[in-house]
Amino acid sequence: MWLIMTALAAVIVTAIWYIRAPEDKYKLGLLSLFFWGATLMWLVDHVMAYLTEGGEFFEINLDATLLGVAVIVLALFVWEIVLVVSDPKGALKRVLKGQRLS
Amino acid sequence: MACFLVPMGEAIVTTVVQKVVENKEKKVGKEKTTNTGLSWSRKLSWLNKMLWGGTALLALEHVWHGEVVPWPPFLAAMENPADVAPMLHEIATIGVAMAITVTVVWAIMILVAERRAKAVPKVKESPVSGGA
Numbered sequence: 405m406w407l408i409m410t411a412l413a414a415v416i417v418t419a420i421w422y423i424r425a426p427e428d429k430y431k432l433g434l435l436s437l438f439f440w441g442a443t444l445m446w447l448v449d450h451v452m453a454y455l456t457e458g459g460e461f462f463e464i465n466l467d468a469t470l471l472g473v474a475v476i477v478l479a480l481f482v483w484e485i486v487l488v489v490s491d492p493k494g495a496l497k498r499v500l501k502g503q504r505l506s
Numbered sequence: 507m508a509c510f511l512v513p514m515g516e517a518i519v520t521t522v523v524q525k526v527v528e529n530k531e532k533k534v535g536k537e538k539t540t541n542t543g544l545s546w547s548r549k550l551s552w553l554n555k556m557l558w559g560g561t562a563l564l565a566l567e568h569v570w571h572g573e574v575v576p577w578p579p580f581l582a583a584m585e586n587p588a589d590v591a592p593m594l595h596e597i598a599t600i601g602v603a604m605a606i607t608v609t610v611v612w613a614i615m616i617l618v619a620e621r622r623a624k625a626v627p628k629v630k631e632s633p634v635s636g637g638a
Binding site for chain 2: 406410433438440441444448449452475478
């Protein structure tokens with residue numbers, strides 16, 4: 405399930421990145437590459453496990469769904485950290501400056 | 507069990523390579539190493555992002571499944587000698603396959619990007635028009 409959810413996130417983020425391209429102020433390219441990297445790795449993992457062990461290709465249950473949500477949350481968290489640290493909008497700078505002035 | 511260690515190892519190497527290439531490009535004073543406008547440091551950054559992103563998310567999955575633990579030796583399989591051989595086998599097969607797949611997809615991305623960039627006609631800069 406987490407493979408499907410990560411692949412879906414990768415497709416959606418890539419579409420949003422493409423709509424806004426060539427501008428990538430909010431580093432959506434980074435987020436989409438994060439998701440694509442994980443999607444490819446899990447795809448290989450699932451294919452190899454299916455070929456060697458058999459069984460179901462997709463694990464669809466509550467635990468797998470929660471893991472999918474956790475994976476997306478982690479990717480978004482890392483992306484937001486990068487965004488806040490790089491501060492492309494200058495918002496953090498303005499907030500800190502405003503606090504110093506008041 | 508610990509298949510993400512192979513892409514992680516590759517990510518460490520490619521990150522170092524990217525930094526070295528970036529410094530070389532700065533020294534030479536040319537951002538563009540090819541006539542298509544894509545520098546090698548930029549191309550390598552795409553690979554790094556895919557590898558690090560995949561590694562981080564796979565690490566979470568391994569923590570979720572109890573295969574990675576927060577105490578030494580960090581890999582649950584290392585606690586039982588009988589699990590070490592299957593773990594190494596998994597690293598050698600699935601881990602290597604993951605790293606190769608991501609690298610091949612990245613190589614295809616580079617080829618497509620280079621080809622697309624070459625297809626774009628060059629605009630001659632004119633002092634009157636400002637290159638527009």
